[in-house]
Amino acid sequence: MTTALFKFLFFLTIIITPIAYHSTVQSASADTTDLQTYGQNSPPFTPSPDPQSHIFYSRGGFKVPYPTSKSLTTNEDFTLSVQAVRPRVLSLFPPTLTYSWWTSDNQMNWRPISNNKTGNLKVNTSRKGIKYYQVKAVYKNFVGFTTHGPYYSKIIKVTINEKPIDTEDLSIETSSPYLLNIGNSVLDNAIYATGSRNPEEATDPIIWSPVMIL
Structure with a gap:
């Protein structure tokens, strides 16, 4: 040559x-199957996939379930809560988890919520209307470098009504159609149930209670 x-x-x-x-x-x-490989500059963010776990988490993300639609009445006390997780790795210095929240009135024009870096956001319910929220989570090491993430939540819609609205119809969905071995400490043995109701703006609470299966 x-x-x-x-x-x-x-x-x-x-x-x-x-x-x-x-x-x-x-x-x-x-490709929404592997969004941890790149960063997005501004909302609306493409949501990250749900985390995967076997013995430990093999893929990070936001733990499910968390609300993606919530209907409230004015001046009702409510806090949005999300929890990010990362793949389990050995580290002498566990990374710091930081959340960044955004809000929008129309899902197009977003503004950051600068005074909250946690996974809990108290929602202002003083005025009737619809607000949208989205949150990003990043893990950083002690020198400030990103170790995991960023992870992006789904868009969360919060509707504030002047008067209570009753539920007319309720349907229940579960994350798995199977009953799991609750005594198994190796596999992920959690099944999540969510309720969908009509109308979507209903404000009465869904109350869950444990059921004993023999």
């Missing part, structure tokens, strides 16, 4: 590698 040919191939490598990397990132941005 001549020196000139070698230089030409080396030059092509320098040019093509960034283009291939850029193409990979663009493809990942359209």
